Amino acid sequence: MSLIEARQADPKRLIAGATGEWEIIIGMEVHAQISSRSKLFSGAATDFGAEPNDNVSLIDAAMPGMLPAINAECVRQAVRTGLGLRAKINLTSVFDRKNYFYPDLPQGYQISQFRQPVVGEGKILVSVGPDNKGRFEEVEIGIERLHLEQDAGKSLHDQHPTMSFVDLNRAGVALMEIVSRPDLRSSEEAKAYLTKLRMIVRYLGTCDGNMDEGSMRADVNVSVRRVGEPFGTRCEIKNVNSIRFVGQAIDYEARRHIAILEDGGTIAQETRLFDAAKGETRSMRSKEEAHDYRYFPDPDLLPLKFDQEFVDKLAADLPELPDEKKKRFIEALGLSAYDASILVSEKAVADYFEALVAAQPDVEKDGKAAANWVINDLLGALNRSALPIEKSPIKPEQLSEIIRLIKTGVISGKIAKDVFEIIWQEGGDPQKIVAQRGLEQVTDNAAIEKAVENIMRANPDKVEQAKTKPGLAGWFVGQVMKATGDKVNPQTVNIVIKQKLNLED
Known part of the structure; x- marks a missing residue:
């Protein structure tokens, strides 16, 4: 994430530490699973909840000689999302290999996009609030890029006492990684941003946004700094699958950073996980940089190219956002x-x-x-x-x-x-x-007057009080409504009562 000075410090969002005020700097990388019936580079199904390893093709399993073929629908959905984010659509983009090893990544690399993504810079307007007066604050958050990539599988560590299992159903599923600029300055802004992003992809139909099913999850980058100082060392909180948890993770991580720095320590750049049960983050591994992944263009995939007419047709068909x-x-x-x-x-x-x-x-x-x-x-x-x-x-x-x-x-x-x-x-x-059921409202003025008179006769003391305390007219309205089973018009009752009490406006 580029370290760009984005917004002036907002006094409302500063955090008081033991030795002064601190500003939180937040950026987010949101992985949104594209709504499509098949995966990004294979024809395997994407159904959630299938039996382990049911939705796996030879391509997903990285069998020798199997070559990827781009899913055109996934490209369309990515471009539509970019248009919904008011972002620049790049007519030429390139798929790269991001090299790393996990047991649930059979290829030993992930097909992603690095220097030339399909979608460039955009922006989202988020509403933070309401405050105690019902007002919202509008904040513009920059989008750095949206790129296409394939998901990894899932390692299961709780199925056997001595072994881990691997489920490759998610391997190869199409993801949009939507990377924000470091423009967010509080957990409330981050939650509002993620909420708005989910709204947009749901309106577009490009992702179902079901975070509990893993089809949308967030990596959250958090650092703190004194006002006016350069960005501090950031930590990345991986795979947070709830908007509420995003807020909790940010608040905890910011307090952790401030405590370390005010005690004279330094922040280690690392990847962390959020433990929802304990409400805290814990270290996962040291943070990798781009060069650690040895990115290079995927030799099995040609550059992705389309013309402006393709983009314009998709833009013309967007729903109201x-x-x-x-x-x-x-x-x-x-x-x-x-x-x-x-x-x-x-x-x-x-x-x-x-x-x-x-x-x-x-x-x-x-x-x-x-x-x-x-x-x-x-x-x-x-x-x-x-x-x-x-x-x-x-x-x-x-x-x-x-x-x-x-x-x-x-x-x-x-x-x-x-x-x-x-x-x-x-x-x-x-x-x-x-x-x-005889629920019609009584509109007969004579009947209403009679009901009012009955209440007044039964409560002469209230009648005398109402002559000096006009606010008691409301008490009579309530009694009449109760006596008539709420079948009279309260405005008409109020008029009649004021007439009877000589309280006309």
Whole structure:
């Protein structure tokens, strides 16, 4: 990773040590498995969860005489990802051999890209927050490169007391390694960056982003320095498979560096692993440099070349990405930045929300009401039930009808939540449920006045207090709503109560 002075020190992100303040410098190398049915250089399948060594071709096993052949779909997906990162697409790139030995790397080298990657410099805009006032801070993070490479297999050390097993199912799977510049300055920024990157590849459909399955994992480079000083010695934390763990690993590693330096020690450049159970990093091996891998162009693969027309066609077919969708939600539907951020955080959530708005009658479209129901009610119910939104028992059309019944005064907001729960459990048409169960809102002013009068007669002391303390009108509203089973319009009740108490505005 190039040592580039990127951002001015931010006082909010400085860490207090025993002898002064320190700045964390963070860069990330994210390995994202490309969504494709076959591997980068062979026709073997990429299905997750297959029996060990089921998805292995002669090429993956490095049998003599087997030559790699590039998977064109993987190239397309890498270029689409580069476009999504607003990055430079290189029309000519080269595959190199990265030489090192592991038992799960049969070739003895990894086919990767070094000096000439398929994607060059780009950038990601991340939102850090919200703070205690609901505000977000926008931070631009530079992308140094995206290159294609094949994954290694997996060594299993817990299957036998004296032997290690090797599973080559992942060997040869296509990876995009997305390398950031050292622009990140806190664990919160790093988590926001990784979250945004995962959002982008999921919107594009170029990687499923499932970190628990290993299809997206991060190598995190961490160093610390006094403000204004050159970059310090960095350590790399390998293969972190959770956004939360990335944050924990950075915080631990930064504190470890500061403690060593303030005690007069020096930082050893090394590769470390994060122990999630203990919440700490531990040494794995000394850090290799590029020359240790003896990179050279792979003689079995010609340079990868395509023309600008190929890139332009892919660019024209890109979906709307999170930043553009968020901006549209704010400008066209009047949503807050906070609400829009939540709704675009997952493509499936954004799709549901858009279907909900589309299902509303044109004269009654209400983006804010739709957002509130999705964020507060639907996502809450899905979270409690551990269901993805794709399996929501309530469809957008049903939720749209609930909102319409509120807006037209047929039911109250409280009754609407009861209808939501009924549909969640039993399904059905909201309008029919309201009619069959007698849940319609009382609109007869005479009936409302009678209910108010009954409450007042039963509470003469409160009536006297309300004449000097107008805020007590709200207490009467609550009592009337309770007495009528929430079947009256609270705004109408409030008006009647103020009239009865001579509290008109």
